[in-house]
Amino acid sequence: MNLEFFIARRLDRPSDGGRPGVMVRIAVVAVAVSLAVMILALAVIMGFKREITRKVVGFMAHVEVADLRSLRSLESQPVRLGGELERIIRSVEGFSSLSPYAVRGAIVRTDAGMQGVMLKGVDGQYDWSFLADHLVEGALPRVGDSIRTKDVLIGRAVAGELALAVGDRVEMLFVEPGEAPRRDRFRVSGIYDSGMEEMDRQVAMTDLRNIQRLSGWAPDEVSGYEVRIADFGRVEEFTRRLGRALLYSESEETRNVAALNVRERYPNIFDWLRAHDVNAAVIIVIMTVVALFNMTSALLILVLERTRMIGLLKAMGMTDRSLQRIFLYRALRIIGRGLVWGNLFGLGLLLVQRTFHLVRLDAAGYLLSEVPVAFGWGWWLALNLGVAAVILLLLTVPAYIVSYIRPDESIRYQ
Numbered sequence: 001m002n003l004e005f006f007i008a009r010r011l012d013r014p015s016d017g018g019r020p021g022v023m024v025r026i027a028v029v030a031v032a033v034s035l036a037v038m039i040l041a042l043a044v045i046m047g048f049k050r051e052i053t054r055k056v057v058g059f060m061a062h063v064e065v066a067d068l069r070s071l072r073s074l075e076s077q078p079v080r081l082g083g084e085l086e087r088i089i090r091s092v093e094g095f096s097s098l099s100p101y102a103v104r105g106a107i108v109r110t111d112a113g114m115q116g117v118m119l120k121g122v123d124g125q126y127d128w129s130f131l132a133d134h135l136v137e138g139a140l141p142r143v144g145d146s147i148r149t150k151d152v153l154i155g156r157a158v159a160g161e162l163a164l165a166v167g168d169r170v171e172m173l174f175v176e177p178g179e180a181p182r183r184d185r186f187r188v189s190g191i192y193d194s195g196m197e198e199m200d201r202q203v204a205m206t207d208l209r210n211i212q213r214l215s216g217w218a219p220d221e222v223s224g225y226e227v228r229i230a231d232f233g234r235v236e237e238f239t240r241r242l243g244r245a246l247l248y249s250e251s252e253e254t255r256n257v258a259a260l261n262v263r264e265r266y267p268n269i270f271d272w273l274r275a276h277d278v279n280a281a282v283i284i285v286i287m288t289v290v291a292l293f294n295m296t297s298a299l300l301i302l303v304l305e306r307t308r309m310i311g312l313l314k315a316m317g318m319t320d321r322s323l324q325r326i327f328l329y330r331a332l333r334i335i336g337r338g339l340v341w342g343n344l345f346g347l348g349l350l351l352v353q354r355t356f357h358l359v360r361l362d363a364a365g366y367l368l369s370e371v372p373v374a375f376g377w378g379w380w381l382a383l384n385l386g387v388a389a390v391i392l393l394l395l396t397v398p399a400y401i402v403s404y405i406r407p408d409e410s411i412r413y414q
Contacts, residue, residue: 004322008329011306023298024334030294031338032345034287035387039346041283042379045276047372052273055196056262058130059203062235063242063261065089066224071260074105074118078221084251092245094229094238099125100222102211107173112163117204119172121211131192131205138166138190143207150210151189155200159191166190174214184214195370197363235261292391296398299331303401311407323402331395335388350375
């Protein structure tokens with residue numbers, strides 16, 4: 001058996017069979033609280049990134065391909081369906097799927113008030129999985145059928161403000177520059193609530209052919225394509241490749257057509273999410289320093305409490321390095337207990353929040369209605385190993401105090 005480890009284990013047991021000393025308990029609590037705070041901070045930050053990205057992508061896909069004059073605008077210039085444009089999109093490495101769309105700015109008007117929305121038309125290729133997950137009343141609009149319907153899907157925030165319910169007929173106004181507003185009526189087929197109120201207020205969904213008719217477009221004219229890729233982490237690279245392919249294409253169909261990814265369309269949102277990385281780094285540094293300070297104090301007291309023992313072991317021939325390892329082994333056991341309790345506390349709170357959604361948010365300020373949490377084995381394992389390694393490494397400095405203890409003086413130490 002390793003002698004240093006054996007002595008460290010014996011020292012870890014209180015001589016009177018009671019509970020560990022006050023400083024040991026303080027050190028364990030400090031490590032546990034610090035780790036729990038770090039776990040919570042990272043889980044919330046990862047949750048914000050995951051949920052907001054998922055919801056923005058759910059509304060707008062990964063990349064939009066449209067006429068330059070239509071990007072970032074509700075006044076669309078049409079592009080042609082199929083043909084060379086679609087072939088170029090499909091040829092770019094990383095492509096997963098695409099669906100055509102058309103948008104038109106509209107004003108929803110009822111007796112209760114008015115609300116501006118982006119009326120978005122899609123066909124049977126559209127991926128409804130995101131909106132289906134957040135459907136709270138009614139059904140998704142029927143699109144792509146042989147018979148065109150005038151179903152519309154609206155957000156709960158709009159439905160609440162305008163006193164709309166599933167099955168209601170609703171009037172929409174479409175304003176043309178220099179012309180009288182055009183009126184049309186739709187039927188509310190369903191109401192959704194994504195938890196991202198800003199987007200819920202803006203986006204209403206209907207059949208692609210309704211937008212084509214309102215815009216006076218031919219059946220093969222749309223605002224553009226929504227493109228999904230296999231790996232969202234490479235969305236900038238995909239956008240560059242697609243933009244380059246469109247730029248160097250000599251086809252008339254691709255003239256003035258460009259690609260815009262979701263991060264470029266909503267830079268404020270993604271810059272805000274990136275700013276959270278700084279917050280996470282600050283929290284981790286502060287909590288590590290707190291845990292290290294308490295561990296250092298505990299280790300110094302443990303060394304001073306055993307001054308006589310250190311002198312005896314030195315007199316019997318034990319080296320300073322072996323004595324340092326004894327106290328580092330003991331510190332490692334304290335860190336281990338702190339990590340166990342910190343993980344139980346931190347992961348327990350994450351489970352409670354994920355299950356019961358106790359902590360709510362103001363959707364107007366935070367984009368989400370509740371605090372999101374996300375757990376990943378990778379960052380969790382790296383956090384535990386990193387905290388333990390950093391604290392143990394820095395504790396080698398106070399452990400060197402044993403080299404200054406002289407056997408002839410310490411044996412007489414009372």
